[in-house]
Amino acid sequence: MNLEEFNIIIFITGIIIGCVATLALKSYSAKNNSKKVGTSSNIITMKSLQQELDNKQVIIDNFFTDSNEHLVSAEKRLADLRNALADNASQLSNIKIERSGTTANTSDPAETTTFEPPRDYALKKDKEPGMLSETFGFDDKNADIEPKRTI
Structure with missing residues (x-):
């Protein structure tokens, strides 16, 4: 018997033993899983x-x-x-x-409450926009107050 023939026989035997071990492991794990599924009512x-x-x-x-x-x-x-x-x-x-x-006033407080938009209580002159105006604060009044600095 040659060494090459011996290596081939060992290789084939290893494959067969590996397949048998894999099948045995799969059947063992399948049994454990079926036991867990059957008895695991607390999942x-x-x-x-x-x-x-x-x-x-x-x-x-x-x-x-x-x-x-x-x-x-x-x-x-x-x-x-x-x-x-x-x-x-x-x-x-x-x-x-x-x-x-209180007996006469038994209506729902949610029904009597009315909602109003926010009011503009800002101090302003006649045609000046209030704080709630969309254009408020966009004018450049501060540009004239700040001195120009050059080096």
């Missing part, structure tokens, strides 16, 4: 995170809505108490106490 997916976040957001929204309703009802009860005290005080004595006007 967090984006969908489950989004559902949990939505559920918590609903709970938070409900909390603030309920709190606001309780505050409004407490304010109404306090206004009723003040009105009752004012009525009873006027019956018991000659002191005149004004009734609370």
Whole structure:
């Protein structure tokens, strides 16, 4: 047997052993992956995170809505108490106490608020542009004040 024939036999044997080892490693890793997928019920997916976040957001929204309703009802009860005290005080004595006007003014504050553009309160002469004008500050009045410096 020649040395070249021996090298070829060893080369082919190495290829066969490498293929067998690769197949065995792949089957072993496939078994591990199938076990992990089957038993990994605690893997967090984006969908489950989004559902949990939505559920918590609903709970938070409900909390603030309920709190606001309780505050409004407490304010109404306090206004009723003040009105009752004012009525009873006027019956018991000659002191005149004004009734609370909060029950009559139950409109939304967001609806009564009107928005206005900013006002120009800058001091100016008759035809001079104000600070909110687009041309304000573009004139070269300071050019005459600054002396020209030459060396």
